[in-house]
Amino acid sequence: MKNFIFENPTRIIFGKDTENQVGEEVSKYGKKILLHYGGGSIKKSGLYDKVIKSLKEHNIDFVELSGVVPNPRLSLVKEGIKICKEKKIDFILAVGGGSVIDSAKAIGIGAVYDKDVWDFYSGVARVEKTIPVGVVLTIPAAGSESSSSSVITNEDGWYKRSALAIIMRPKFAILNPELTYTLPFYQTACGIADMFSHVMERYFTNEQHVDFTDELCEATFRTIIKHGRKLVENPNDYNSRAEIMLASTIAHNGLLGVGRVEDWASHGIEHELSAIYDIAHGAGLAIVFPAWMKYVYKHDIDRFAKFSKNVFGVKGYDKEEIALKGIDALKEFYNYLGLKTSLKEVNITDEHFDEMAKKATINRKLGNFVPLDTSDVYNIYVLSK
Amino acid sequence: MKNFIFENPTRIIFGKDTENQVGEEVSKYGKKILLHYGGGSIKKSGLYDKVIKSLKEHNIDFVELSGVVPNPRLSLVKEGIKICKEKKIDFILAVGGGSVIDSAKAIGIGAVYDKDVWDFYSGVARVEKTIPVGVVLTIPAAGSESSSSSVITNEDGWYKRSALAIIMRPKFAILNPELTYTLPFYQTACGIADMFSHVMERYFTNEQHVDFTDELCEATFRTIIKHGRKLVENPNDYNSRAEIMLASTIAHNGLLGVGRVEDWASHGIEHELSAIYDIAHGAGLAIVFPAWMKYVYKHDIDRFAKFSKNVFGVKGYDKEEIALKGIDALKEFYNYLGLKTSLKEVNITDEHFDEMAKKATINRKLGNFVPLDTSDVYNIYVLSK
Numbered sequence: 140m141k142n143f144i145f146e147n148p149t150r151i152i153f154g155k156d157t158e159n160q161v162g163e164e165v166s167k168y169g170k171k172i173l174l175h176y177g178g179g180s181i182k183k184s185g186l187y188d189k190v191i192k193s194l195k196e197h198n199i200d201f202v203e204l205s206g207v208v209p210n211p212r213l214s215l216v217k218e219g220i221k222i223c224k225e226k227k228i229d230f231i232l233a234v235g236g237g238s239v240i241d242s243a244k245a246i247g248i249g250a251v252y253d254k255d256v257w258d259f260y261s262g263v264a265r266v267e268k269t270i271p272v273g274v275v276l277t278i279p280a281a282g283s284e285s286s287s288s289s290v291i292t293n294e295d296g297w298y299k300r301s302a303l304a305i306i307m308r309p310k311f312a313i314l315n316p317e318l319t320y321t322l323p324f325y326q327t328a329c330g331i332a333d334m335f336s337h338v339m340e341r342y343f344t345n346e347q348h349v350d351f352t353d354e355l356c357e358a359t360f361r362t363i364i365k366h367g368r369k370l371v372e373n374p375n376d377y378n379s380r381a382e383i384m385l386a387s388t389i390a391h392n393g394l395l396g397v398g399r400v401e402d403w404a405s406h407g408i409e410h411e412l413s414a415i416y417d418i419a420h421g422a423g424l425a426i427v428f429p430a431w432m433k434y435v436y437k438h439d440i441d442r443f444a445k446f447s448k449n450v451f452g453v454k455g456y457d458k459e460e461i462a463l464k465g466i467d468a469l470k471e472f473y474n475y476l477g478l479k480t481s482l483k484e485v486n487i488t489d490e491h492f493d494e495m496a497k498k499a500t501i502n503r504k505l506g507n508f509v510p511l512d513t514s515d516v517y518n519i520y521v522l523s524k
Numbered sequence: 525m526k527n528f529i530f531e532n533p534t535r536i537i538f539g540k541d542t543e544n545q546v547g548e549e550v551s552k553y554g555k556k557i558l559l560h561y562g563g564g565s566i567k568k569s570g571l572y573d574k575v576i577k578s579l580k581e582h583n584i585d586f587v588e589l590s591g592v593v594p595n596p597r598l599s600l601v602k603e604g605i606k607i608c609k610e611k612k613i614d615f616i617l618a619v620g621g622g623s624v625i626d627s628a629k630a631i632g633i634g635a636v637y638d639k640d641v642w643d644f645y646s647g648v649a650r651v652e653k654t655i656p657v658g659v660v661l662t663i664p665a666a667g668s669e670s671s672s673s674s675v676i677t678n679e680d681g682w683y684k685r686s687a688l689a690i691i692m693r694p695k696f697a698i699l700n701p702e703l704t705y706t707l708p709f710y711q712t713a714c715g716i717a718d719m720f721s722h723v724m725e726r727y728f729t730n731e732q733h734v735d736f737t738d739e740l741c742e743a744t745f746r747t748i749i750k751h752g753r754k755l756v757e758n759p760n761d762y763n764s765r766a767e768i769m770l771a772s773t774i775a776h777n778g779l780l781g782v783g784r785v786e787d788w789a790s791h792g793i794e795h796e797l798s799a800i801y802d803i804a805h806g807a808g809l810a811i812v813f814p815a816w817m818k819y820v821y822k823h824d825i826d827r828f829a830k831f832s833k834n835v836f837g838v839k840g841y842d843k844e845e846i847a848l849k850g851i852d853a854l855k856e857f858y859n860y861l862g863l864k865t866s867l868k869e870v871n872i873t874d875e876h877f878d879e880m881a882k883k884a885t886i887n888r889k890l891g892n893f894v895p896l897d898t899s900d901v902y903n904i905y906v907l908s909k
Contacts, residue, residue: 140763142541143538145538150530152529351771385736398766
């Protein structure tokens with residue numbers, strides 16, 4: 140087990156009707172806030188009205204900035220930063236899913252920085268402070284509600300990059316599983332592939348002595364599979380919605396990766412896809428991750444066989460066969476959720492494979508389990524076809 | 525799953541040589557600190573010198589208060605409070621195990637309170653503020669390094685009671701598994717019974733829809749069993765020490781109990797034992813918990829059978845038989861660690877059963893899985909004989 144530091148102060152407020160506590164939570168940090176959200180879905184569902192009511196009850200002034208899209212854009216982040224500076228905003232409330240939260244985090248770090256916020260994403264500057272951020276979560280997927288990272292897409296070149304710092308963890312995250320009932324099932328499914336991938340990025344490591352976190356990862360995988368399947372049958376099952384929402388947060392709160400080097404190649408490979416094609420991140424991961432697994436499993440067949448056995452209950456004598464069956468089982472699970480597991484099923488051709496592989500590996504090899512160069516990434520796109 | 529709030533901001537600094545970071549961590553919070561510890565073991569091991577060196581490097585003034593004993597005493601807490609008030613202490617550093625940390629937490633809340641600190645333990649007052657506390661952990665057992673509670677023994681009547689508040693979680697906890705090599709193995713074993721019990725207190729619940737946290741609990745159980753056994757064979761195995769130390773923190777950081785009502789009857793029953801007999805808390809739990817299990821398992825045979833199957837791999841067709849075999853397996857595990865599982869093996873007779881049962885149930889039923897009255901507790905002591 141490697142040395143590590145783990146610190147996650149996000150206050151998780153979980154359960155029915157918890158969105159009504161938002162005003163009280165916000166009032167601990169701010170008086171004049173930026174209310175940040177996506178399209179009209181929170182208005183249709185009634186969540187917007189509840190949030191406004193709670194904010195008003197606590198005499199909190201707010202400025203609204205809506206319009207966050209999946210794979211959130213740098214241009215809107217810059218608009219938010221301008222508002223924060225002009226209006227002296229002291230807190231940012233993100234109401235939505237991972238894109239809204241990532242956008243809010245970007246605004247938070249940009250609003251207290253004199254230069255270009257993209258510096259934090261391009262690696263030119265390190266995050267040292269932020270306007271505090273809080274969350275009312277509507278989509279369990281990205282885990283951004285308590286994570287230390289933010290992923291933003293720069294339209295100038297369609298680069299999708301991340302910034303990272305403990306202080307970027309939100310102050311609080313309000314998680315009411317009922318708020319996820321109204322999601323189109325496709326979005327629920329994409330979220331499930333996203334959270335599952337967050338655990339896999341941690342699980343596939345070269346560190347040998349990480350039994351406990353391996354066990355915790357496997358516990359999370361099994362929970363996501365069991366309740367993901369149940370949601371296909373009954374999307375309004377509160378208990379399954381709750382298990383999935385909690386698992387999503389734990390999948391990416393940092394705990395499952397302590398003491399090991401994580402991988403993150405598949406996320407890098409997918410980011411290039413969704414930067415160009417605007418495919419949902421989870422949908423892209425459902426295609427890319429199994430291809431990555433097929434490409435690298437020989438590097439540690441034991442670990443892949445352990446994954447197959449402990450997560451999908453694959454039985455058998457031949458380790459390699461067991462390993463491969465686990466990858467098939469994962470694809471079957473994704474298909475059961477209604478997700479595609481090949482690029483051709485989502486009408487993506489090989490046209491940009493070369494360009495994406497090059498962009499994913501500018502100045503770096505991708506991933507840690509098996510560090511991938513440009514041709515490796517190209518080959519994984521080919522395996523994803 | 526029940527609604528819950530989970531908030532654990534303790535910064536976990538884990539791994540080899542991390543004790544040398546203590547000065548840097550303390551300097552974020554204080555300039556003049558109380559250095560709180562037990563007997564001479566930290567001096568013998570060299571830890572004391574390392575801590576002092578690191579504090580001096582960061583120009584931190586310190587006042588020492590040693591002498592914490594297992595089942596830490598109110599009298600020493602009051603001495604610490606007096607020092608803090610007189611010397612204007614702004615931070616308390618606990619170097620030791622759960623007793624030292626619990627004592628430090630009690631001093632922290634007492635030092636900013638005008639009346640008797642016991643008020644927080646007797647339920648007369650609620651904790652609202654504290655001097656911040658930090659930890660260098662030497663014994664993985666109590667989980668107090670990131671927990672929100674403190675247990676103190678009042679010598680006036682030998683009452684052992686707890687106080688609870690999120691702000692009592694330490695600011696940081698330094699966990700170096702190597703520091704645990706020098707523990708007598710008996711203390712390691714007691715620690716293992718303690719951490720295992722912390723998970724059981726959460727696992728045995730009446731809440732039906734808690735699959736994910738059940739999975740996380742079972743993952744923690746299995747890790748503790750696997751690496752507890754390995755430590756019997758090789759107490760200086762770094763990796764097993766690391767797994768046990770991390771499991772101990774997670775066992776009691778609050779995560780495993782979210783969304784459910786926890787039990788805590790066995791802790792209450794054991795507290796009366798160790799208040800009178802000064803038996804180590806973990807040693808007492810190894811005796812009391814299996815007796816509690818035998819007394820209550822019929823309340824939810826399914827859950828006990830699940831425990832047996834998923835934790836100890838018990839197989840069979842008859843649920844009750846499976847349930848009972850799991851309790852036996854737990855006793856075997858404790859015996860393998862060198863712990864006793866009956867009162868007579870530790871020379872405790874039935875002399876005080878009646879008195880202890882009454883004290884454990886003053887103004888309350890004990891526990892939530894099956895609420896126990898005085899005669900139930902008496903019967904469990906009898907089953908522990």
